[in-house]
Amino acid sequence: MAEGLLPVARPAFEGRCPQCGGQTLFGEHMIHFAPRCTACGLDFGQFNVGDGPAAFLILIVGAVITGLALTLEIALHPPFWLHMLIWIPLTTVAVVGSLRVAKAALLILEYRNQAREGRLQPPQAVQRSDAQA
Template identity: 60%
Template sequence: MPQPLLIASAMGACPRCGASTLFAGPVRFAASCRSCGLDYGQFNVGDGPAAFLTLIIGALMVAMALMLELKVHPPLWLHILLWTPLTVLAVIGSLRVAKGALLILEYRNKAREGWLTAGDREA
């Protein structure tokens, strides 16, 4: 039985064998699974997760910064020191999970590029 989607994507689990081999960097996919050999290059996650997560997390960080400013009135340098690294970590952390989830879903649903051959059209 496959792992739940969010757990598998957070762990960077290969969708075929479950080994933690999905990522070669913080948000960069490995070329293939070191355990079972699944080629991750056949999947196309694209830039959609990055755009949506940047907008969503940006809005959340601005809302939290405004609430802090209205309640505590910290100096500007404290806002910069607090919100810049928090935003970067939140985007990278959630981007890793989102990209992993999309790749795992593509594998589980057998989604591939949209090119059809003559045999595919008849089926």
């Protein structure tokens, strides 16, 4: 399974265009895609990454941070302000820092798998395809 992820992870970390491999996926902002690749002209606006990466990262990072916070509480019993001082910035940095990679990975996977919006078939077409099978 790791072999299938490696070809996606490296270009995602580096912000590479899925078509030409140039480091043009992100524009001026840290987590916003550029409108298009400056090397090959691929329109990044055609891909719908949405909020999926953010939601998954919040859940995953939240679970990890909660486990770490509970471990620290059980082991050392620090004051509440110390928990806030440690975990709030760490959570923010972890989510925002990994959001760029997660968004890039999803865009690369959409490009490689040619993912597009689903289309409903009319009921007659569904019946014909069932009869042929």
